Amino acid sequence: MSDTETEASGAAWGEYLVWFMRALAVLWLAKGLMHWSIVLGIGEGEETRFLAMPAMTQSATVFFAVFDLVAAVGLWMASAWGGVIWLIAALAHLLLILFMPEIFGPQRPFAVIVAVLVAIYLGLTFLAARAEAAE
Template identity: 45%
Template sequence: MSEPVSIEQALEPVQSSKKDDQGRWTRWLLWFLRAMAVISMLKGLYHWSVVLGIGEGPDSAFTLQPIPWQTATVYFAIIDLVAAVGLWLAAVWGAVVWLTAGVSMAAVQVFFPQIYGGSWLVVAIELTLFCCYLVLALQSAREHPH
């Protein structure tokens, strides 16, 4: 049987690491992840407001939209909120879910423009955020050679 997990061990992803051994790039990465968590939370809440019809007129009801649009909206409502939690905790799975959500959104924009309109601006923003994450993660990893 395994040992019980202490509170400190359970919250380690939240605390990320102590200030003493946290490098500059690691702090920047943590702040970036937290900012992406807030953005993902807002995106998820936006999609849920669309699903629930909050702030919509009678002509734009969720149930009147095409099935692919409904499916994509529910998918992003769920995955963005899950990504937000994982990113805020600075857990590895949070970044994976966030990257999955971003790649999914870019794919929907590029390959299925009839769903959300095919905005290349969204694709460019997602690509820019991924590049920022990659640079910060690589620089952070260089600070902590293990």
């Protein structure tokens, strides 16, 4: 098959995956910067005072402040390690929301959004790998 036949006959799943990863990188960059704003006390309120938080919440906040930015860089570069780091960060946040809601408070809508994003990422990865194998 020539390149024009491939473009006309099916979707370029690899390109869709790269664009999805880039959009996800922007979201995760914002999420990481939000955690850093809590650590640094930017926009600080009574409920967001970092030093007044329990130790578990402080630890989780610092973990996601670092891990989310690393994941965002890897996602933007569309590298395999970026997807893996993002999956670890997303699943870690999901597990915290589901099994330890006292750390960040109830975030059920965010948990649903993250679960949908993980499902889309895994689906696009599967379709891109299958399309590449077919070539």
